[in-house]
Amino acid sequence: MTGEAPASSWPVSAVPAAYMRPGNASFTEFLAAAEPHLLPGHGAGQAAAALPHATTIVALTCADGVVMAGDRRATMGNIIAQRDIEKVFIADSHSAIGIAGTAGFAVEMVRMFQLELEHYEKIEGVRLSLDGKANRLAAMIRGNLAMAMQGLAVVPLFAGLEDAAAFGADPAAAPGPGRIFSYDIAGGRYEEHDYYAVGSGSMFARSALKKRYEPGADLASTVRAAVEALYDAADDDSATGGPDLTRRIFPVVVAVTAGGAVRWTNEEVGAVSEAVVAGRLLKPGG
Amino acid sequence: MTMPIYASPEQFMRDRSEYARKGIARGRSVVVTTFSGGVLFVAENHSPTLHKVSEIYDRIGFAGVGRYNEFENLRTAGIRLADVRGFSYDRRDVTGRWLANAYAQTVGSIFSEHQKPFEVELCVAEVSGTGAGGVGAPVGADQLYRISFDGSIADERKFVVMGGATEPVISALTASFTLGWDLPTALGAAVSALGTAGEGAPRELLPTQLEVAVLDRTVAGRTFRRIQGATLSALLAVPNTPTVEEAEAAAAGVTPNPDAETPDSPVE
Numbered sequence: 001m002t003g004e005a006p007a008s009s010w011p012v013s014a015v016p017a018a019y020m021r022p023g024n025a026s027f028t029e030f031l032a033a034a035e036p037h038l039l040p041g042h043g044a045g046q047a048a049a050a051l052p053h054a055t056t057i058v059a060l061t062c063a064d065g066v067v068m069a070g071d072r073r074a075t076m077g078n079i080i081a082q083r084d085i086e087k088v089f090i091a092d093s094h095s096a097i098g099i100a101g102t103a104g105f106a107v108e109m110v111r112m113f114q115l116e117l118e119h120y121e122k123i124e125g126v127r128l129s130l131d132g133k134a135n136r137l138a139a140m141i142r143g144n145l146a147m148a149m150q151g152l153a154v155v156p157l158f159a160g161l162e163d164a165a166a167f168g169a170d171p172a173a174a175p176g177p178g179r180i181f182s183y184d185i186a187g188g189r190y191e192e193h194d195y196y197a198v199g200s201g202s203m204f205a206r207s208a209l210k211k212r213y214e215p216g217a218d219l220a221s222t223v224r225a226a227v228e229a230l231y232d233a234a235d236d237d238s239a240t241g242g243p244d245l246t247r248r249i250f251p252v253v254v255a256v257t258a259g260g261a262v263r264w265t266n267e268e269v270g271a272v273s274e275a276v277v278a279g280r281l282l283k284p285g286g
Numbered sequence: 287m288t289m290p291i292y293a294s295p296e297q298f299m300r301d302r303s304e305y306a307r308k309g310i311a312r313g314r315s316v317v318v319t320t321f322s323g324g325v326l327f328v329a330e331n332h333s334p335t336l337h338k339v340s341e342i343y344d345r346i347g348f349a350g351v352g353r354y355n356e357f358e359n360l361r362t363a364g365i366r367l368a369d370v371r372g373f374s375y376d377r378r379d380v381t382g383r384w385l386a387n388a389y390a391q392t393v394g395s396i397f398s399e400h401q402k403p404f405e406v407e408l409c410v411a412e413v414s415g416t417g418a419g420g421v422g423a424p425v426g427a428d429q430l431y432r433i434s435f436d437g438s439i440a441d442e443r444k445f446v447v448m449g450g451a452t453e454p455v456i457s458a459l460t461a462s463f464t465l466g467w468d469l470p471t472a473l474g475a476a477v478s479a480l481g482t483a484g485e486g487a488p489r490e491l492l493p494t495q496l497e498v499a500v501l502d503r504t505v506a507g508r509t510f511r512r513i514q515g516a517t518l519s520a521l522l523a524v525p526n527t528p529t530v531e532e533a534e535a536a537a538a539g540v541t542p543n544p545d546a547e548t549p550d551s552p553v554e
Binding site for chain 2: 014015019020022027030031034035038111112115118119122123125
């Protein structure tokens with residue numbers, strides 16, 4: 001067999017010894033052992049303030065599952081670094097992840113997390129349980145703690161529902177309810193009930209949701225409540241972007257239901273956003 | 287002082303080949319073939335959980351025969367290799383040819399350098415795209431690579447048969463193979479070809495004795511999906527069912543619903 005390949009010899013043509021070693025199904029742990037130079041944030045310096053930051057993410061449960069939405073603005077100090085950044089992603093078939101914090105690391109962490117779930121599924125032949133996914137994400141944030149202390153924090157919001165076929169057991173089993181998990185920079189994992197928001201505008205978004213959240217509401221009105229909450233956050237927080245009607249840039253909305261995680265199209269979210277803005281023209285406070 | 291017994295290099299390699307070949311021949315066979323909608327894997331496998339066929343990456347599938355722990359080790363290594371490459375470059379940069387070469391070099395060096403050669407044969411299959419709507423960048427022939435225990439690699443056009451008594455299976459498939467056949471025809475031919483080998487041949491293989499999976503050409507992203515349970519029974523029983531969706535619908539007793547499934551959730 002080939003010897004242990006040095007980290008710099010990538011790409012390789014034969015399978016390096018580390019790849020053949022028995023181990024668990026975690027992609028992150030494998031990468032840390034075999035290819036540490038590919039880990040997110042490897043070799044990051046002290047440039048925290050000059051990096052783009054991503055802001056408000058909201059998540060709400062509804063009758064069908066859970067909805068997550070995020071605004072599209074990234075800021076660098078007082079500058080708008082990007083108008084159409086995406087901070088809410090489909091993590092796997094039945095979960096979604098949204099990120100606030102240093103955009104570069106956050107996006108990399110999402111890629112890593114998506115791959116972590118896919119890697120587990122391919123190696124084990126079954127999907128992780130929802131709690132398993134939430135715990136893996138906590139471990140990944142904990143791994144980022146040293147950088148978080150330098151100001152390069154990433155704070156995700158994770159939501160999903162238990163996939164009935166996750167353990168390959170009973171495809172007819174009813175899917176679980178929508179669940180939301182929040183995290184702190186030390187990797188603490190907290191399950192939230194009903195609704196939650198993270199990021200710089202989260203205080204305003206949560207206040208809005210406190211008034212607007214309806215338990216057991218249908219999908220359409222839940223998405224409407226999410227976009228209203230983001231509007232309120234953008235209203236009071238300069239780092240959160242509102243719906244941009246001139247450029248047709250609208251929040252990213254992902255709905256996770258028993259049928260799977262689906263990202264709403266820009267046109268669908270656009271229609272909801274226009275309704276929200278039309279309502280605010282009559283009543284600015286919502 | 288004792289003298290080691292001299293064995294010529296030819297004899298040495300012959301012994302190893304024979305050892306590996308015997309180990310592989312003890313197992314049941316696997317057929318990998320192309321069909322109009324993608325690549326089809328059919329394995330005779332009585333275990334519902336210890337798989338011989340697996341997903342590696344978006345458009346790449348894997349089949350292994352021989353010693354379970356050895357091809358399982360190679361399967362895991364392949365998934366890791368593909369995921370690391372896709373993570374450090376891009377998902378499109380993970381190709382079947384590259385993975386097949388990595389496997390061939392690894393198995394080859396194990397054959398010549400280790401005490402015991404791997405008693406495995408592998409097939410790495412990559413499905414081509416339809417070219418429509420950005421589904422699968424490379425349009426062309428599907429690629430089937432067969433990697434033997436000694437690291438030799440062959441690029442097959444039509445089908446790959448590996449495992450135990452392969453001669454009757456190969457001759458049955460050579461007779462029935464037609465380019466661009468549909469899924470039920472290909473599946474039926476592969477199952478009856480597998481039935482020509484083994485004790486009491488020709489045998490009728492039951493759905494519970496089969497492990498069937500496809501790489502679906504028409505899907506973007508992850509194309510691998512297993513066909514099992516009622517869906518497999520329906521496909522085997524109704525030879526004119528043209529697609530997996532209709533077989534699933536027939537099994538569930540409902541009409542096909544294209545929105546019921548997200549593209550990146552292979553049916554388990």
